[in-house]
Each structure stands twice: as structure tokens, then as C-alpha cells.
Amino acid sequence: xxxxxxxxxxxxxxxxxxxxxxxxxxxxxxxxxxxxxxxxxxxxxxxxxxxxxxxxxxxxxxxxxxxxxxxxxxxxxxxxxxxxxxxxxxxxxxxxxxxxxxxxxxxxxxxxxxxxxxxxxxxxxxxxxxxxxxxxxxxx
Numbered sequence: 001x002x003x004x005x006x007x008x009x010x011x012x013x014x015x016x017x018x019x020x021x022x023x024x025x026x027x028x029x030x031x032x033x034x035x036x037x038x039x040x041x042x043x044x045x046x047x048x049x050x051x052x053x054x055x056x057x058x059x060x061x062x063x064x065x066x067x068x069x070x071x072x073x074x075x076x077x078x079x080x081x082x083x084x085x086x087x088x089x090x091x092x093x094x095x096x097x098x099x100x101x102x103x104x105x106x107x108x109x110x111x112x113x114x115x116x117x118x119x120x121x122x123x124x125x126x127x128x129x130x131x132x133x134x135x136x137x138x139x140x
Contacts, residue, residue: 004032008040009068012050017085018065018076041066053112057083079119081126086119 001009011027012019019027021041025034032040044050045066052066058080067074075093077086097108118126 002040004028004036005040005043007031008037009044009049012044012066012068013070015068017087018053018067020063020065024066051110051112053114055114055116057116059083075113075115077115077117077119079122080116081118081122084119088113088115 007028008024011024021034021037024041025037028037041050041052045052049069050066051069052064054062054064055078056062057078060083073091075088075091077088078084079086091113093111093113097111100106101108
């Protein structure tokens with residue numbers, strides 16, 4: 001494994017949230033260029049060290065995010081406003097997947113789950129802004 005691949009894997013293994021190739025490129029600046037980061041991620045995913053999922057964000061467009069396969073399987077929430085990821089915890093849908101396997105006669109080997117919307121802080125801030133706007137409208 002090359003130095004760039006090892007460094008990429010190390011950052012993925014330590015990450016507390018999914019990372020894009022650009023996120024990793026910033027972390028690895030000076031060690032390798034972005035093209036090398038993409039090649040390293042492709043290699044790590046092919047070798048089973050990483051997995052990815054595609055997320056569509058209304059502000060940032062479609063982007064692929066990577067997580068370490070060394071870490072326990074997690075599900076994620078992405079805030080459409082502040083773009084923060086929130087860890088939803090360990091997988092709780094395994095029983096449902098087992099039932100789907102049985103019903104459909106398939107073997108599910110991998111799955112990804114993410115949800116999007118507004119995080120608690122953004123919901124509260126937007127709620128305050130809406131309430132203030134409504135109040136200003138009543139005064140006018």
C-alpha cells in the first residue's frame with residue numbers, strides 16, 4: 001500500500017463523519033494531489049477498507065462520501081442548511097433486512113442509509129426567524 005493510500009485510510013479510520021474526496025484532499029494537502037486521493041479512495045473501496053454513498057444536497061449538488069469499513073456500521077443524517085452530518089447511531093434495520101432477504105430470496109451484503117432535512121439547531125433558528133417575521137408582519 002502506498003504512502004498516500006495509507007494516509008487516506010488513516011484519516012478515514014479516524015473520521016467521526018463521512019468525508020468527501022475534497023475533505024480528504026484538504027487533510028492530505030502537501031502529501032498528494034486530489035487525483036491521487038480519488039485513486040486511493042477507489043483502491044481502498046475495491047479492497048474493502050472503505051465504502052461510499054452518494055448524497056444529493058440542494059446547495060452542494062451530488063457528492064460521494066466515504067466511510068471506513070473498519071469502524072462500526074453507522075447511519076447518517078445530513079442537514080440541508082448547515083451541511084453538518086449527525087451520527088444516527090448503529091444500524092437498527094438489520095431485522096428488517098433479514099425479513100426482506102427471506103421474502104425476496106436474496107442475500108443482502110451491504111446497505112447504506114442516510115436521511116436529510118434540518119438539524120436541531122437549524123430547525124430552531126429557522127423557527128425563530130419565521131416567528132420573528134410573522135411578528136413583524138403583524139406589527140406592520
